[in-house]
Amino acid sequence: MPLLHAIQDDIGYIPEDVYPQIAQAMALSVAEVHGFVTFYHHFRTHPVGEHILQVCRAESCQAMGSEQLEADIKAKLGIDYHQTTADGKVTLLPVYCLGSCACSPAVMMDDDVYGRVDMAQITELVSEVSNG
Amino acid sequence: MVKVFVPRDSTALSLGADKTAKAIQLEAEKRGIAIQLIRNGSRGLFWVEPMVEVETAQGRVAYAPVKPKDVASLFDADFLNGANHALYLGLTNEIPYLKNQQRLTFARAGVTDPVSLEDYVAHDGYKGLKNALTMTQEDIIKTVTESGLRGRGGAAFPTGIKWNTVLGASGEQKYIVCNADEGDSGTYSDRMVMEDDPFVLIEGMTIAGIAVGATQGYIYLRSEYPHALHVLNEAIAKATLAGYLGDDVCGSGQRFYLEVRRAAGAYVCGEETSLLESLEGKRGLVRFKPPLPAIEGLFGKPTVVNNVISLATIPIILDKGAQYYADYGMGRSRGTLPIQLAGNIKQGGLVELAFGVTLRELLYDYGGGSASGRPIRAVQVGGPLGAYLPESQFDTPMDYEAFQNLWAVLGHGGIVAFDDTVNMAKMARYAFEFCSVESCGKCTPCRIGAVRGVEVMDKIASGKDHAKNIQVLRDLSDTMLNGSLCALGGMTPYPVISALNHFGEDFGLDKGLNEKESVV
Numbered sequence: 001m002p003l004l005h006a007i008q009d010d011i012g013y014i015p016e017d018v019y020p021q022i023a024q025a026m027a028l029s030v031a032e033v034h035g036f037v038t039f040y041h042h043f044r045t046h047p048v049g050e051h052i053l054q055v056c057r058a059e060s061c062q063a064m065g066s067e068q069l070e071a072d073i074k075a076k077l078g079i080d081y082h083q084t085t086a087d088g089k090v091t092l093l094p095v096y097c098l099g100s101c102a103c104s105p106a107v108m109m110d111d112d113v114y115g116r117v118d119m120a121q122i123t124e125l126v127s128e129v130s131n132g
Numbered sequence: 133m134v135k136v137f138v139p140r141d142s143t144a145l146s147l148g149a150d151k152t153a154k155a156i157q158l159e160a161e162k163r164g165i166a167i168q169l170i171r172n173g174s175r176g177l178f179w180v181e182p183m184v185e186v187e188t189a190q191g192r193v194a195y196a197p198v199k200p201k202d203v204a205s206l207f208d209a210d211f212l213n214g215a216n217h218a219l220y221l222g223l224t225n226e227i228p229y230l231k232n233q234q235r236l237t238f239a240r241a242g243v244t245d246p247v248s249l250e251d252y253v254a255h256d257g258y259k260g261l262k263n264a265l266t267m268t269q270e271d272i273i274k275t276v277t278e279s280g281l282r283g284r285g286g287a288a289f290p291t292g293i294k295w296n297t298v299l300g301a302s303g304e305q306k307y308i309v310c311n312a313d314e315g316d317s318g319t320y321s322d323r324m325v326m327e328d329d330p331f332v333l334i335e336g337m338t339i340a341g342i343a344v345g346a347t348q349g350y351i352y353l354r355s356e357y358p359h360a361l362h363v364l365n366e367a368i369a370k371a372t373l374a375g376y377l378g379d380d381v382c383g384s385g386q387r388f389y390l391e392v393r394r395a396a397g398a399y400v401c402g403e404e405t406s407l408l409e410s411l412e413g414k415r416g417l418v419r420f421k422p423p424l425p426a427i428e429g430l431f432g433k434p435t436v437v438n439n440v441i442s443l444a445t446i447p448i449i450l451d452k453g454a455q456y457y458a459d460y461g462m463g464r465s466r467g468t469l470p471i472q473l474a475g476n477i478k479q480g481g482l483v484e485l486a487f488g489v490t491l492r493e494l495l496y497d498y499g500g501g502s503a504s505g506r507p508i509r510a511v512q513v514g515g516p517l518g519a520y521l522p523e524s525q526f527d528t529p530m531d532y533e534a535f536q537n538l539w540a541v542l543g544h545g546g547i548v549a550f551d552d553t554v555n556m557a558k559m560a561r562y563a564f565e566f567c568s569v570e571s572c573g574k575c576t577p578c579r580i581g582a583v584r585g586v587e588v589m590d591k592i593a594s595g596k597d598h599a600k601n602i603q604v605l606r607d608l609s610d611t612m613l614n615g616s617l618c619a620l621g622g623m624t625p626y627p628v629i630s631a632l633n634h635f636g637e638d639f640g641l642d643k644g645l646n647e648k649e650s651v652v
């Protein structure tokens with residue numbers, strides 16, 4: 001687990017062609033490495049954009065209208081979950097709870113959480129990272 | 133030099149606390165005023181974050197919510213001397229939301245700088261460990277048992293009894309594992325401990341290690357909490373440097389080492405055996421029990437697995453004694469519960485109170501009703517596997533047994549409020565959908581049942597063979613409830629069936645003709 005975190009933190013995903021090296025280092029089969037990587041939602045096997053926008057889909061955020069927000073964000077970015085904008089800037093991911101439920105709905109851009117968000121704020125956030 | 137406090141808790145940050153802190157620093161420099169800016173934890177009054185505090189001769193004074201645009205006017209009004217202002221809330225300790233709470237586990241949250249060991253010690257930190265080091269292992273565990281503390285992660289198993297099992301288990305190597313995989317929607321008290329008062333968790337784990345004879349502790353932390361990771365690592369480094377962790381804990385000759393392990397976004401890893409598998413570097417598949425983790429846990433060794441709040445409550449019990457803690461609460465629910473108000477609620481935040489407070493008091497006296505201003509129609513208590521409660525049950529006291537009698541759970545103390553625009557059949561469908569996404573796949577009722585649950589909810593929504601499908605829903609829930617290996621599959625029926633029983637009209641049943649039967 002710490003090894004996979006290190007790889008993903010560094011290059012953004014776990015390329016399948018490093019499975020054999022991981023398998024050898026950890027004394028596992030390639031199938032076991034594949035099984036491990038794909039079990040955990042956090043690990044990705046495909047490259048992502050420069051920034052990651054995670055939108056909370058859990059109950060607390062739903063109680064504050066996150067379903068509409070999800071739809072609006074997808075429409076605004078022109079992508080669905082697990083996809084990256086055409087300019088390669090933002091990858092959209094669903095997340096189940098950011099632990100900021102007193103201020104729902106919440107999203108996380110990279111490592112920063114934003115609470116009580118609306119589309120105006122999301123638009124600003126996205127344009128900040130897209131132009132930054 | 134005047135001390136100004138701006139929280140660094142991630143919910144406070146999510147509302148712009150960093151920008152507020154920067155604006156205060158710049159404005160002070162511009163005016164040539166020397167201030168000491170301290171990034172404290174949050175008091176948990178999240179609806180008014182960012183909450184800025186100033187230390188005055190009368191005590192700390194609060195201003196909230198402070199945005200960068202408010203900073204100049206605060207200086208103009210002389211807030212550094214606690215003067216009046218449109219955002220003035222008075223003395224922090226006199227704010228009713230805070231004043232009426234019984235903060236034991238969260239005594240320091242928001243008061244101190246979370247990564248200052250000096251601050252921690254100055255506010256009664258490490259008193260519990262000092263006491264524990266003068267006691268026998270049996271006496272430490274007896275104190276924990278007599279305090280009545282039960283597992284705060286949700287299962288409510290008596291902590292002292294678990295520790296005693298590990299103490300009695302034979303084995304050279306034993307482990308303390310802290311379950312910090314707080315994945316339940318509506319809960320954030322674990323995150324608050326780790327970000328706002330991390331030393332209390334470190335101290336609690338150290339006491340646990342000494343009590344059962346474990347030398348290594350792991351904190352299994354969810355990957356969605358990057359701020360908590362940094363704070364914990366910084367605090368562990370400081371505690372190690374100061375001799376509170378390591379080869380010789382406080383000069384006692386006892387060893388205890390602590391390490392944070394990042395999880396990777398699997399909800400099921402909050403289940404203790406799945407968590408242990410994950411810590412061992414495997415897929416987080418649930419294990420059969422027995423053997424209990426207390427006998428054969430991490431790497432097959434005797435292991436204490438406790439939730440963050442359970443462990444963070446240990447120091448005050450060892451400091452003030454079992455009776456002090458047990459004097460709070462009702463029935464078999466002793467002590468306090470850090471309750472988290474979330475969802476559609478006007479005044480969301482952390483409310484730590486003795487067991488016995490009612491849902492209605494929490495939702496209205498503390499929460500101030502819904503955020504939307506509409507009537508609160510339902511609340512889900514205890515995370516995504518907790519039951520939905522209708523308004524007619526709002527007078528239920530927060531008590532493990534009282535909730536159990538309603539076929540509901542207290543869980544980790546998270547309360548998510550929904551107003552009258554909610555469709556409860558949709559929430560039931562969501563419960564199955566969540567279970568299907570998060571199921572570890574080991575047992576059939578959970579793996580297949582969750583998918584079938586989504587399908588049957590869609591059929592109910594379409595109205596086709598309605599009565600038959602309602603029966604299928606109940607049968608399926610019964611199978612999952614009784615046939616699943618762990619709480620994920622076994623408790624997904626709680627939100628589903630409680631929604632069906634209390635809000636049948638959303639499932640196309642005539643209001644007033646709701647089926648009264650239940651799977652329990």
